[in-house]
Amino acid sequence: MSIGLDCQNDLSDSIQKLNPKSKLFVLREAPQTLFPKLFKAWNVTHLVFERDTDAYARGRDLVVTELAKKAGVEVITRYGRTLWDSDEVVAKHGGKPTMSITQLQAAGNAVGDIPKPIPAPAHLPDPGDMPLDFEQDKPTTAGFDDLNAPHRSGGDNGDNTYRAGIAGMSGDFAVETLEELGFPAAAATTPHRGGETIALGKLDAIMADAEYTATFRKPQTSPAAFEPQSTTLLSPALHFGALSPRLFYWRARTVVDAYRGKGGPSKPPESLTGQLLFRDMYFAAQAAVGAPFTQTLGNAHCRFIPWHLPSKITATATTADEEAGAVDAAASNTSPYDVDSAQAERWFRRWAGGTTGFPFVDALMRQLRREGWIHHLGRHLVACFLTRGGCYVHWERGADVFAELLLDHEPACNAGNWQWLSCAAFYSQYYRVYSPVAFGKKWDPRGDLIRRYVPELAALDARYIYEPWKAPGKALEEAGVRVVGDGLGEGEEKGEGGTYPEPMFDFAERRGACLAAMKAAYSVGLHGDDERARDGTWRELFEQAGQTEMQGNFDDAGDDDGEHADDAEHEVRRGKHGRGMSDTIREGPMDRHVKRLKI
DNA sequence: AAATGAGTTGCTGAG
DNA sequence: TCTCAGCAACTCATT
Numbered sequence: 001m002s003i004g005l006d007c008q009n010d011l012s013d014s015i016q017k018l019n020p021k022s023k024l025f026v027l028r029e030a031p032q033t034l035f036p037k038l039f040k041a042w043n044v045t046h047l048v049f050e051r052d053t054d055a056y057a058r059g060r061d062l063v064v065t066e067l068a069k070k071a072g073v074e075v076i077t078r079y080g081r082t083l084w085d086s087d088e089v090v091a092k093h094g095g096k097p098t099m100s101i102t103q104l105q106a107a108g109n110a111v112g113d114i115p116k117p118i119p120a121p122a123h124l125p126d127p128g129d130m131p132l133d134f135e136q137d138k139p140t141t142a143g144f145d146d147l148n149a150p151h152r153s154g155g156d157n158g159d160n161t162y163r164a165g166i167a168g169m170s171g172d173f174a175v176e177t178l179e180e181l182g183f184p185a186a187a188a189t190t191p192h193r194g195g196e197t198i199a200l201g202k203l204d205a206i207m208a209d210a211e212y213t214a215t216f217r218k219p220q221t222s223p224a225a226f227e228p229q230s231t232t233l234l235s236p237a238l239h240f241g242a243l244s245p246r247l248f249y250w251r252a253r254t255v256v257d258a259y260r261g262k263g264g265p266s267k268p269p270e271s272l273t274g275q276l277l278f279r280d281m282y283f284a285a286q287a288a289v290g291a292p293f294t295q296t297l298g299n300a301h302c303r304f305i306p307w308h309l310p311s312k313i314t315a316t317a318t319t320a321d322e323e324a325g326a327v328d329a330a331a332s333n334t335s336p337y338d339v340d341s342a343q344a345e346r347w348f349r350r351w352a353g354g355t356t357g358f359p360f361v362d363a364l365m366r367q368l369r370r371e372g373w374i375h376h377l378g379r380h381l382v383a384c385f386l387t388r389g390g391c392y393v394h395w396e397r398g399a400d401v402f403a404e405l406l407l408d409h410e411p412a413c414n415a416g417n418w419q420w421l422s423c424a425a426f427y428s429q430y431y432r433v434y435s436p437v438a439f440g441k442k443w444d445p446r447g448d449l450i451r452r453y454v455p456e457l458a459a460l461d462a463r464y465i466y467e468p469w470k471a472p473g474k475a476l477e478e479a480g481v482r483v484v485g486d487g488l489g490e491g492e493e494k495g496e497g498g499t500y501p502e503p504m505f506d507f508a509e510r511r512g513a514c515l516a517a518m519k520a521a522y523s524v525g526l527h528g529d530d531e532r533a534r535d536g537t538w539r540e541l542f543e544q545a546g547q548t549e550m551q552g553n554f555d556d557a558g559d560d561d562g563e564h565a566d567d568a569e570h571e572v573r574r575g576k577h578g579r580g581m582s583d584t585i586r587e588g589p590m591d592r593h594v595k596r597l598k599i
Numbered sequence: 600a601a602a603t604g605a606g607t608t609g610c611t612g613a614g
Numbered sequence: 615t616c617t618c619a620g621c622a623a624c625t626c627a628t629t
Contacts, residue, residue, distance in 0.1 A: 220608085
């Protein structure tokens with residue numbers, strides 16, 4: 001099962017219902033190389049597509065539009081990924097990124113009313129002839145760090161997509177199958193399914209509950225609820241285009257406007273429509289900032305904070321890069337990083353693998369890895385923990401992991417939220433720190449989420465389930481678990497043999513160290529576009545501020561496990577951290593790759 | 600123009 | 615069970 005394939009199959013079925021001769025015709029080749037051949041072979045007169053504001057997509061769309069022009073093909077574009085057209089929002093906001101919900105609302109209102117969704121077509125014309133008298137070009141894959149490769153089976157990574165020919169294994173332009181992509185069907189562990197039919201059904205069910213819809217307040221929804229979840233779980237549908245955000249918005253507005261319950265409906269930003277506004281805020285912010293939005297360097301709106309494990313900067317943005325578009329973007333390295341501290345690297349690996357020794361953090365990270373979705377507030381906790389509230393690891397590391405694992409991954413929302421939680425941008429109250437113990441307890445005193453996703457602790461008394469290292473020997477014995485190990489071993493600390501790792505640090509101590517470091521970073525006040533952030537002279541400023549917790553300052557005294565930063569560095573590439581990577585099937589690798597550019 | 604209040608989502612402990 | 619001050623103190627919008 002795979003949400004992406006669900007969506008394509010469902011769309012194809014819907015098209016076929018309108019015209020049995022038609023369906024979704026899938027061609028296995030990058031548009032940059034395919035379209036010029038197709039324009040000619042199929043006598044194409046019009047090319048219609050939806051614009052997209054992600055850095056990769058902008059480059060691709062530019063190339064495709066240029067190719068169409070050259071071939072005399074008329075290009076028609078539409079935009080419906082957000083409530084308002086993000087570029088229009090930016091224009092109304094003076095070309096600047098929308099950095100708060102008030103700014104987004106003001107700029108959006110200046111653009112005008114949120115467009116009403118248009119109905120699906122009632123009929124479709126027959127498809128024309130589709131001759132394939134041309135060669136297939138495989139995309140360049142040199143140096144391409146394919147996130148899905150470890151999940152494939154069979155030789156050559158098991159990817160048959162481009163060997164099957166342009167029209168697929170049966171030559172009928174069918175939607176690709178998991179088999180064709182090289183995935184054993186059992187590899188996908190997510191219970192979440194996709195497709196427009198399911199999404200619209202869910203939307204109907206949610207809207208039918210007027211009380212839930214009209215009084216929805218995000219901060220009041222539980223991050224620990226899993227059956228059912230406390231929020232709509234429609235974000236993957238928005239991501240895959242199976243649900244229009246404008247349809248969602250106007251359906252919700254209708255319910256809200258009609259609501260006469262006591263206390264009245266909830267309002268943005270906490271309400272359901274408010275959640276869609278936040279999405280627009282991040283999209284518009286990215287539309288204004290461009291490619292540097294997903295990184296610190298070159299981003300004037302993102303604070304420079306000398307976190308551990310900074311991204312290596314390997315590429316320089318050039319016109320040639322832009323013109324090369326998708327193929328080369330995908331071929332570039334994906335976010336390698338410097339291991340400035342072996343300890344931070346171990347913390348990062350344990351965080352990513354769900355073996356930090358803090359059960360609520362581990363439960364969430366394992367839920368994310370297995371199912372591809374966790375509640376927004378759960379994302380808050382684990383993001384705060386990795387960055388300003390524990391590990392002091394760069395938010396770009398966390399964003400990379402989320403990009404890989406999330407079914408609802410949007411580059412703009414992901415980068416924006418990581419900046420928010422790390423207090424690098426959008427949010428600045430860094431002294432509000434989530435506790436890996438208290439936060440979960442507040443929502444889930446019995447520890448049901450932990451029992452579900454950290455089964456080795458399932459039988460532990462609720463009094464100790466958030467802090468098993470404090471449990472008396474008797475309680476642990478009764479629960480059949482030993483608290484032992486560093487969470488990076490090859491088996492015993494993952495739960496086999498009834499063990500659970502020790503906490504990887506004293507949280508109160510780390511909280512204090514991080515707070516002091518954040519205070520220093522705020523007083524220094526550099527941003528990503530500052531020359532000193534790039535040339536290394538930032539270090540003097542932080543030393544003057546009396547700060548020691550920072551990038552490049554080794555905190556590994558007393559380390560005796562033989563792992564040194566220099567050794568670790570060579571192994572560290574995205575997709576290799578943590579363990580148990582064979583989980584959720586990831587969709588569409590193109591938009592998962594984040595290039596950290598030298599600006 | 601300086602001051603004030605608000606900001607989707609912190610934690611702890613007292614009353 | 616709930617509310618609130620204290621913790622230490624950021625940025626933005628409004629007045």
